[in-house]
Structures are given as C-alpha cells and as structure tokens.
Amino acid sequence: MSIRFDHTTFTAKEVEALTGRSVAQQKNDRRAGYAEGSEGGWVRANPYALARSLVMQVLADRGVPPATAHPIAKSASTLIILRAFSLPGAVSDPEDLARGEEPLKASRDARTLRYLIVSGKDQPRFHHIADVRGFFEDQPIEDEIAAAVIVLDLWRLADQLLRRAGKPLTQVVAVED
16 A cells, blocks of 8 residues: 545635735736636645745735746745645644655755745846855855845745644545555
8 A cells, every 4th residue: 555645725715814815816826827727717726836825925015026926936835845744733644654754755955945045136046045144154245146135934934834724734645556
C-alpha cells in the first residue's frame, strides 16, 4: 500500500477570509493571469494558491501593484508551504500512514530559507535566504541591491496561513497498489 497527500481546498470566500483578498480581486487576478482558474466557473484554491493570495494581499496592503506582486508571490509560495507543512497541525495523518514522509520534498538547505528579498530596478531579482543581516552585510556598498528592497518573512507568513486556516492543509490517504 502506498500513500498520497490530498491537499485541502478553499473556496473564494474562504480565501478572502484567510488572506483578505476579496472575491472580486481574486476574479480580477484570474482574468489578468495572476491566479489559476477558469472564467465563469467555481474555483477552489489549494494551499499553494492560498499562499500566493496571501502574499499578493500583504503586498497590496503596502501599495505594491498586482503586476509587481505576482512574480514575488509565485517565488514565495512554495517556501511558505514547505514551512507550513512542517508545522504542527498542517498534515492530517491520524494513522501515521506517512511514517515521516513529507508532503513536499525539499533539501535540508531549502528548509532553512526564511526570507525572500526582492531587489532590482527594471527586473526583479529574488534572493531566498536564511539570514537578512548576513545578506546586507555581504553586499558591496555600491551595489543597488541593498538600497531598496522588499523583504518577506516566509516563516511568519506560513504560521499566519496555517493559523488562519484552522485546519490541516493536507491529508494523508492510503492508496491501494
């Protein structure tokens, strides 16, 4: 017998309650190609889409337009979910079917990446890092990277996402071979 991880899905109304991203804005995001889903149909968001919506809204709340926020949200979402899946209550496995198997495979180094720093003027550059101070101390003073950046704490966003969801983000299911 093998297992699979079935991700919890969320309605547009639930996404709004969890992220603050209105149903209307989610629809606009889909039309603009910033979110997955079909036009005119019911859409359910998986944890990755939920994380993208959360980042889009966090940035929108700070005046970052969707066209700028979208690539940042895409870059951040997998590491947010990687962290969220490691938190207590994120994975429902009452029968211990997974026996320690993770829902998202990643290197040990990836699990230490807490921050996403976005820099660059014309073209965004994404820096997934474990230590903000070290990042800035390692940059040459004349390099524009450290002059103006967006910093996201991916671990805090993961904690927020799981706490707001109030239920596991994925369930372990037995599959007959």
